[in-house]
Amino acid sequence: MxxxxxxxxxxxxxxxxxxxxxxxxxxxxxxxxxxxxxxxxxxxxxxxxxxxxxxxxxxxxxxxxxxxxxxxxxxxxxxxxxxxxxxxxxxxxxxxxxxxxxxxxxxxxxxxxxxxxxxxxxxxxxxxxxADVDLERICVILDGVQLARDLINTPTNDLGTEDLARAVQDLFAAHGGSGSVIVGDDLLAQNFPMVHAVGRASTNLPRLADFTWGDPEAPKVTLVGKGVVFDTGGLNIKPGSSMALMKKDMGGAANVLGLASMIMAAKLPVRLRVIIPCVENAISANAFRPGDILPSRKGLTVEIGNTDAEGRLILADALALADEEAPELLIDMATLTGAARVALGPDLPPFYTDDEDLAEDISIFAEASEDPLWRLPLWQPYMKYLDSKVADISHINTSGTGFAGSITAALFLSRFVEKAESWAHFDIYGWAPSDRPGRVAGGEAQAIRALFDLISDHYSGE
Incomplete structure (x- = not known):
């Protein structure tokens, strides 16, 4: 662009x-x-x-x-x-x-x-x-948006789990960062059991990409993105109409990479870490099942209510890893729930945080940057919907009410974050159904322009 x-x-x-x-x-x-x-x-x-x-x-x-x-x-x-x-x-x-x-x-x-x-x-x-417009900064933003859009628009036959992990590696290599990719059964050996469980049914081996950039002594900003390269729904298979856009189910990972691109290109004074679990939710004889009880990196056992709610499982392991070093700011992004779209539509992603100052800043920068976001509550009374009779927690609302799908997903994730100074979860759609000013139909960058402005302001006073 x-x-x-x-x-x-x-x-x-x-x-x-x-x-x-x-x-x-x-x-x-x-x-x-x-x-x-x-x-x-x-x-x-x-x-x-x-x-x-x-x-x-x-x-x-x-x-x-x-x-x-x-x-x-x-x-x-x-x-x-x-x-x-x-x-x-x-x-x-x-x-x-x-x-x-x-x-x-x-x-x-x-x-x-x-x-x-x-x-x-x-x-x-x-x-x-x-002449008085900062073209360099605009180009930094455009490059990040283009990366996110291009990744989402690429079909899964050309963007499998290996390709997505390589995109992380290539981006960090271009900016002098480094990291590693854990593949296949090594995920079990290194204690990422839910990432492995979700991705093991596919011939596209599950992976977890973990890369860092910047001064190790700088404030730690960590980004976690849902990288489901395609979602059949697993054994709770989606109908065909719901599967048509599932190449975009790695939209959280794509947007995290777009934001990371902006941060590194602008050389913001932070220690950036990006963690992306890369899986395909496929169907085979070894697919995980409704009723399974999975261990997690955090140590909590998780009862599976529906295999089509796989994103929060892989995010939970990734967030637990990110949280272990207590970053100053922890952000996760995911195309997580249809409930968010029912509540707010495709153009207005909800975000969740219990940090009031962060919530206010996100809202201010979202409005100023024309990158709309809307805060929804981490309503603790709804945590009861995640109760399980056989495990520490259920990963979906199994109460039979069907209420508060996006909120209960955020509450589930919150159980895996305790040390980070500030945490925010973004339930994005990652797709523009039609052309609008500044938006082109197809894969879309959501929240990352606002977050780039916020991080720039917070850490460098720009």
Whole structure:
């Protein structure tokens, strides 16, 4: 996406883009010249909010009219529409775009194309970045978002457990980090029994990638991502309609890697650790079963109520590992529950934390970055729904009520975190059902722009 952003010196005959209100349209058309007014009239253009029109000018060139309310663009990413509505060429913003950095970011985010499986791709429009906009930081964000989107959009035949673990390894190698990948039965030897149980039925061997970067003495920030490369539902098999998008069930891992990319590229003064359990929830004779009781790294025994709730099992082992060194900030991300989507829809992921200051900061940065998030409670009375008569804990709500699916999933995970100074869990969807400003249908980065801004602010005062 960064390729659509250029500086003025690299532009080739850029076309100017003018923010215009309905009231200001006649004056602007007069300044641009007779052909512009005639063309706008012929097209019935009235500077409707968010609508753009390419018009000829008196000088023989062209200009773009972009409709705004008197208060400016209603959405900071409103300019994103231009990434798709304009013919290929270079464009330059004129006065009238007060949130220039957000406008530039929205334009670039909407220019995303997943072209891995296409023989060719069409040329795209490019936007001149104003001199006072921090292009380097925007590109850091874009690279992280692109990594997350690309990984989610890649089908499982090209992104198995080995490929996902290699993506972690390659990212950290590019930034001078290091780590290890535990594979197959070695997971049992090194005490990750639930990661092994969930992934053992697949010919794609289960793995756990654990990598670090940065000064070991710096504040410890640890990210854990659900890496289910495909989810059949296991023995509680999903219907076909529910299985169609399950290549995206590693969306938590993809978003964690996108955020890690931003942190390392920006060289934030933290000791970053990323832990990603990589599994395929498949079906075979050795698949784990409803009613099984699994040991966990934490030492808790877990009764299995439904094999289609596998993500929280692998996260539990990974969170227990992360928690052992008591990081200052522990974040996990997962495409975890349909209940979260029923409650808040695909565009508004819930997050959970018992740290009030962290919760407030997440909400503030989510709103400022146009990366929406909504806090839901770690409501302790619902912990009763996870009671088991035969094990320390049930991994799903087995009360028969079906209530509070996302909350009870978060409560389950909370049992595996006790030493971290602050912990937050994000139940993301990882997918955009349709195009919206700054978002392209398909794999999506959620929460990571807000979290990057928060971590940047908290640890380096940026």
């Amino acid at each position: 960064r390729h659509v952003l250029i500086r003025e010196a690299d532009a080739v005959s850029p076309v100017t883009v003018h923010a215009v209100t309905e009231a200001g349209l006649p004056d602007l058309l007069e300044r641009l010249g007779g052909p512009a007014a005639a063309w706008a009239a012929r097209q019935g253009y009235t500077a409707q909010e968010g609508k753009a029109l390419l018009v000829p000018t008196q000088s023989g060139g062209e200009a773009v009219l972009f409709g705004c309310s008197p208060a400016g663009p209603a959405h900071p990413f409103a300019l994103a529409a231009l990434a798709n509505d304009l013919p290929a060429g270079d464009y330059q913003l004129e006065d009238g775009f007060p949130a220039a950095a957000q406008a530039v970011l929205g334009f670039a985010l909407s220019s995303y194309r997943f072209t891995r499986y296409r023989a060719s791709s069409a040329a795209q429009s490019r936007l001149v970045v104003p």
